[in-house]
Amino acid sequence: MSYNEAITSEHYEKWLEAMLSELESMEANKVWELVELQQGMKPIGCKWVFKTKRDLKGNIDRHKARLVAKGFTQQ
Template sequence: MWSTLCTLDNSGEPSHYKQAVLSEDWRNAMKEEFEALQKQGTWELLPPPINRNVIGSKWVYKIKKDQDGKVSRHKARLVA
């Protein structure tokens, strides 16, 4: 519950998925990243192997600005 009450940091970049998913801009950025990963064949979703550790992942968010300081795009990366 607390993460839904958190605000964005001063840059406007969310620090958690639960914050990002509330914004259409960030949802679109995550969708774009996910589709790019699928298109590139970066990974394959499989059931977790028995007696093995599963590598976790998280979303990292960054606002890209142009030379005038205006927001040019919302960038989301899925990292392990």
């Protein structure tokens, strides 16, 4: 599922809540910090990965969102 699919789905509020939770977790754990990009450097991109967690009966248990770096673009 892409970002556009998540925010236009009928469960967009749940996906938004999951994304905010991920950002809060990253901030609390000091995973990254915002810095100025040095001249001649290119930023590493990122993307959202969405997953629906289900219980044993197949019902939606929760919506999970992860923000991942596109490390493969690094040289």
